[in-house]
Amino acid sequence: MSADSPTPGPDPAPKAAPGIVRRVLRRARDAAAEDLRTRAGAARDAARRAWSARPSPRRGIAIAFAAALVAAGAGGILWQARLPGRLPSALDWAALSALLERDARPGDAVAVAPAWAERARLAAPARVPVLAQARFDRAELTGVRRVWLVALPGAPGRASWLDAELDLIARAARPAERMALGRLEVQRFELAGPRVPLxxxxxxxxxxxxxxxxxxxxxxxxxxxxxxxxxxxxxxxxxxxxxxxxxxxxxxxxxxxxxxxxxxxxxxxxxxxxxxxxxxxxxxxxxxxxxxxxxxxxxxxxxxxxxxxxxxxxxxxxxxxxxxxxxxxxxxxxxxxxxxxxxxxxxxxxx
The missing domain is CATH 2.60.120 (Jelly Rolls)
Structure with a gap:
């Protein structure tokens, strides 16, 4: 062989026979299908056993009722635990008392929202009446010229707070002055048409x-x-x-x-x-x-x-x-x- 002749390379790998590939793929597919059938059968057997061991209708209702009671109790405990952090502190009520003592004048009244916030009666001076009602759109505010709306935004009953605020906005002569005292929100409304009795x-x-x-x-x-x-x-x-x-x-x-x-x-x-x-x-x-x-x-x-x-x-x-x-x-x-x-x-x- 002369120096100019090319060096022969390695012999190419022999091609796999198409029949062998098909057999391998078929076996893998059959194994996967058999595994799926086995898993499905096991699931059906488990479902049959669970269904056969199911409680009677009365027992099922009792279990569901007990679970609902547990969930409601846990929710109530959680709500009660979070409530003190949403309500005003003693310092907040003291600040309200000082504010009213300083700025309230004859013809003023305090409205609380929600209406059950009766502690406002202890904070308000004796000369200032407290109006504890849910709505003020038709309230007879005889002798009242200004209304101090004391709201507890974090307390239950937010809807009633908003209703009271909207009612007083509709009856006010000018926009209310808004201030925050801790977890209390105070707005002072001057009524547009106060009715002062003789x-x-x-x-x-x-x-x-x-x-x-x-x-x-x-x-x-x-x-x-x-x-x-x-x-x-x-x-x-x-x-x-x-x-x-x-x-x-x-x-x-x-x-x-x-x-x-x-x-x-x-x-x-x-x-x-x-x-x-x-x-x-x-x-x-x-x-x-x-x-x-x-x-x-x-x-x-x-x-x-x-x-x-x-x-x-x-x-x-x-x-x-x-x-x-x-x-x-x-x-x-x-x-x-x-x-x-x-x-x-x-x-x-x-x-």
Missing amino acids: AFLPDLLARAEVRRGDQPCPAGADGAPACPGEPGPSVRRSVRQVEALPRPCLVAAPADAPLVISFPSVPLGSALAGHLGRAGDPPPPTTGALPARVALRVDEQEAGTVELPLAGWRAFRLDTARFAGSAREVELTLTAPAEAGALCLDAEALP
Whole structure:
């Protein structure tokens, strides 16, 4: 072989026979299919055993109910554990008290949201009333010029907080001033059209004369009119619970005769508006609806009468337009059955 001739390379590998490849692939496929059939059979057998060992329907319901109770209990415990971190601290309430003591003025009131946040009554000064109600769109805010909305954003009941805020925004003369006191949020609303009464009759009780029927009720040792017989003192200025809310009113017990309350020199306007309800929440039990009657006399002239069922906190309105612009003697006569118990009556002269 000459030097110019090419060197022969290695011999090429022999090609696999197509039949061998097919047999290998077929065996692998058959093995995979057999493994899948084995696994499926084992799963079916396990499912059959589980189904055959299933509890009876009653036992299944009991197990599901127990699991639901455990889940609910765990959720409640977790919610309760997180709640203190969402509520205001004692320092937050103290800051609110200091703010109201410094800036509140006559004609102010505090509204709380949610309405169950009764601790605001301890924080608010005694001269500032607290309005604990869910909505304020139709609330009678007589004598209120500004409302301090004290909200607990992290407390349950956020929807009621937003409702109260929207109601007061609709009634405000200008945007509210907003401030944060820890976990409390405070907004002060100036009402666009405050209704200021000419007189609030429960506040005039000290100057009034009271009698039950024809018998006078002189002031007792505590200053409250004490009428002869039972149930003792007949009229006193107090705050009583009616329909789940505190109401400043005259607490009266007409009992066996009409109760007459005469107020000297009351400035009158367009109307005398008020409410009547059974004191206590819930009130003492009775059978059937109990009627009551409120009659108004001005300078010994009949000025109107209203009949009210003693259920809830009933509003009434008596026209006094013909006496507007003058101070007159006003006499209210309250008539109700003895089983009604103590009644809560308020009345105010509207301009």
